Amino acid sequence: MARREESPRLRIGIIHPDLGIGGAERLIVDAAVELASHGHAVHVFTAHHDKNRCFEETIAGPFQVTVYGSFLPRHIFHRFHAVCAYIRCIFVAFCVLFLWPCFDVIIADQVSAVIPLLKLKRSTKIVFYCHFPDLLLAQRSNLLRRLYRKPIDMIEETTTGMSDLILVNSSFTASTFANTFRRLHSRGVLPEILYPSVDVEQFDGPHSYELNFLSINRFERKKNIELAISAFAMLRSFEQSGPSGYGFSQLTLTIAGGFDMRLPENVEYLEELKRLAETEGVSSQVRFITSCPTMERNALLSQCICVIYTPKDEHFGIVPLEAMAAQKPVIACDSGGPTETVKHGVTGFLCSPTPREFSEAMLKLASDPAMAARMGEAAHRHVSQAFSTKVFGERLNRYICDVYDRKLR
Incomplete structure (x- = not known):
């Protein structure tokens, strides 16, 4: 090189x-x-x-x-x-x-x-x-x-x-x-x-804003992935109709991330998350992907409407950068590293780590994919210049x- x-x-x-x-x-x-x-x-x-x-x-x-x-x-x-x-x-x-x-x-x-x-x-x-x-x-x-x-x-x-x-x-x-x-x-x-x-160039290519929310994290309890499931389930109560609305049945949530069979916590936590999806009544709309390779992860990023990043007080968090490089807005906790990388209201939303606040932010993007596209473009410029x-x-x-x-x- x-x-x-x-x-x-x-x-x-x-x-x-x-x-x-x-x-x-x-x-x-x-x-x-x-x-x-x-x-x-x-x-x-x-x-x-x-x-x-x-x-x-x-x-x-x-x-x-x-x-x-x-x-x-x-x-x-x-x-x-x-x-x-x-x-x-x-x-x-x-x-x-x-x-x-x-x-x-x-x-x-x-x-x-x-x-x-x-x-x-x-x-x-x-x-x-x-x-x-x-x-x-x-x-x-x-x-x-x-x-x-x-x-x-x-x-x-x-x-x-x-x-x-x-x-x-x-x-x-x-x-x-x-x-x-x-x-x-x-x-x-x-x-x-x-x-x-983040390597911004790896995300060059066609982008779409399908009504799929994406969470990428290791399957560890400290990553607080259950917040994404609970917030997604809460969207049912916000269901809208009409030209600018959506039907909850149209929405999906994909949970992908690092998974190591050698680690008991990974195995146990994945089962806990699956049970939570069943309890919340959304198991048919939640997909779990373990240890997906880079090409599959990039494909998921290129097609989702936004990325849900759930860890609280995360030291930095590389996933929000990858999401923004892929021209997708990020919904993250208003603490730790994401407060230094995500511009609230410009490249995504910083929320308190509660299902309601996350769900309300998800609602804004699901109801207005054009907003998601605008934020995604701003996010890409931001990451290219600084990260x-x-x-x-x-x-x-x-x-x-x-x-x-x-x-x-």
Whole structure:
């Protein structure tokens, strides 16, 4: 791939826990592709890479992928996920440290525990990408869980502060970082903001605004997908007739997203959502699609009337960007990352996370597809200007070159 601007050709390593198909993985893949496009030699290391459930670029992209430690468990009797993730990533870091030549820069993603090991090679600069403090995502429902998390939380803050540069995915995460890692904040350790991006060009092509609402999310309870089902069912009470109206029977809801049979929560939550659709009386109008490939996801985006994004206090959220790049308005919660990406009333609607507010926003678009088209066009312009992969790549390249320059001074 051609270099976009003059910059030193660096050897860049990236360590990521699991190259699946989530938002964190999308960011890492985009980072690898963009850094390679700037002329850098990029090598991604991971503990798991299922070629049947991954982004296409990890198989045939402009960077190498090497797997270490896939034999290590992800959990122990469905417990100790954090400890297992640390062990797997530390094993990857050991392999990188002893089996590969020095990298100029290594990007550590999600798991900061690898940073002290990587710092043993003093010639290498370490960049840590923090999607969100892990200690805020962990459950502490009882004393044993709190005792279990205490040392992990301490390790997270200490090791995060050892990196040469910290990047976060939104202003919301930057604020949460400061409030969570108070010792680092008091020392003047401040993260830089690097928004994730979306490849706008992949959504070029014909677009239609069929009366289908689309939800794209991993099948995890924190994604609050039941909100989409309940809001959709509530549209029945708003049913209209006449030239500008619609019949509820015309409407459909498609729920698509990452699904991993290895994860009990994915399996259980999918069944819970199906039962909810039956209870709400809309099961015949709700379709579930698990782990659809990129081409199928893009086809779904090209045909829906809008995208329903239901997580509350989401750190960033790549789905709203993908939706807007596909010229579709977004209905999202008025908290977290979507407040930085969705322009209320222009590229979509920001709502309180209640079925009624979501349903009222859905009603506006179902009743007026022309409005959806206008918002979709505005959304496409907005994403192209602020969140394209080109903009992301240029910003990331500057951060990487700047941190490398510190090594030379």
